[in-house]
Amino acid sequence: MRYARQVLLDGWDVSAQVRLKASTAIIVGAGGLGCPASETLARAGVGHIHLIDDDTIEMSNLQRQTLFTASNVGQNKAETASEVLNQINPLIEVSYSMQRLDAQSMDDLSDLIAQKRHESLVPHSADHSTILLLDCTDNFAIRQLLNEISVVERLPLLSASAIAMTGQLALYEPYKNTGCYYCVFGEILTNKSVEQNCANSGVLASTTTVMGNMQANLALQYLGLGHNPLSGQLLNWDGKHMSQHNLRFKRDYSCKVCAGQIG
Numbered sequence: 001m002r003y004a005r006q007v008l009l010d011g012w013d014v015s016a017q018v019r020l021k022a023s024t025a026i027i028v029g030a031g032g033l034g035c036p037a038s039e040t041l042a043r044a045g046v047g048h049i050h051l052i053d054d055d056t057i058e059m060s061n062l063q064r065q066t067l068f069t070a071s072n073v074g075q076n077k078a079e080t081a082s083e084v085l086n087q088i089n090p091l092i093e094v095s096y097s098m099q100r101l102d103a104q105s106m107d108d109l110s111d112l113i114a115q116k117r118h119e120s121l122v123p124h125s126a127d128h129s130t131i132l133l134l135d136c137t138d139n140f141a142i143r144q145l146l147n148e149i150s151v152v153e154r155l156p157l158l159s160a161s162a163i164a165m166t167g168q169l170a171l172y173e174p175y176k177n178t179g180c181y182y183c184v185f186g187e188i189l190t191n192k193s194v195e196q197n198c199a200n201s202g203v204l205a206s207t208t209t210v211m212g213n214m215q216a217n218l219a220l221q222y223l224g225l226g227h228n229p230l231s232g233q234l235l236n237w238d239g240k241h242m243s244q245h246n247l248r249f250k251r252d253y254s255c256k257v258c259a260g261q262i263g
């Protein structure tokens with residue numbers, strides 16, 4: 001009953017729903033993007049959602065971080081979001097880590113990935129991973145760590161960003177020779193220009209909700225059907241003019257992250 005409207009969809013059937021149930025979404029960042037993305041994935045029936053965030057909820061977050069209320073200020077984001085997701089859909093497994101993703105906690109993430117691969121009823125393959133990494137952070141250092149995990153573990157990385165009234169979205173599958181996050185953004189990252197984020201540039205309440213749900217839209221298609229309609233493309237959304245365009249990117253064969261790992 002819970003998923004009846006979804007199973008009715010053209011191109012979506014019980015087997016797609018079963019694949020969702022067998023899937024794990026590892027979501028780094030339970031803020032402006034992580035709240036709407038995780039909520040939609042929980043409602044849609046993704047079997048296991050794991051949230052990672054060491055941040056606490058502040059009053060200035062409530063404008064856009066849709067899983068939190070004023071009574072949650074001061075609480076940890078990953079823990080509070082997990083409780084809400086559990087209430088929204090008690091049929092799925094929700095877990096969380098209150099650790100910041102860094103070199104040390106990356107080992108814990110690798111353990112979780114190994115455990116999920118071992119448990120999965122649907123075999124893990126390069127063509128269709130049952131584990132999806134979601135980058136919902138606004139921090140370049142954490143993004144780069146996640147990209148390294150994606151390359152080393154051969155997992156797809158669904159990366160979204162939102163700032164002011166604009167957003168970007170890409171689903172990197174580096175093991176398919178289509179490039180990684182660093183192939184696209186490496187030069188910008190090495191230039192070390194001032195990092196733009198919501199705290200220093202502002203963001204409209206709707207921008208993160210739109211981008212978080214675009215991320216969920218792509219995650220559901222990938223996990224349920226194995227589709228990546230953005231293969232080799234970076235989607236750019238402009239909320240001011242209500243327009244969208246996709247840029248094509250290619251693998252950088254001298255990329256310092258994926259060149260040594262993927263032949």
Ligand SMILES: [Zn+2]
Binds near residue numbers: 180252256
């Ligand atoms: Zn690369």
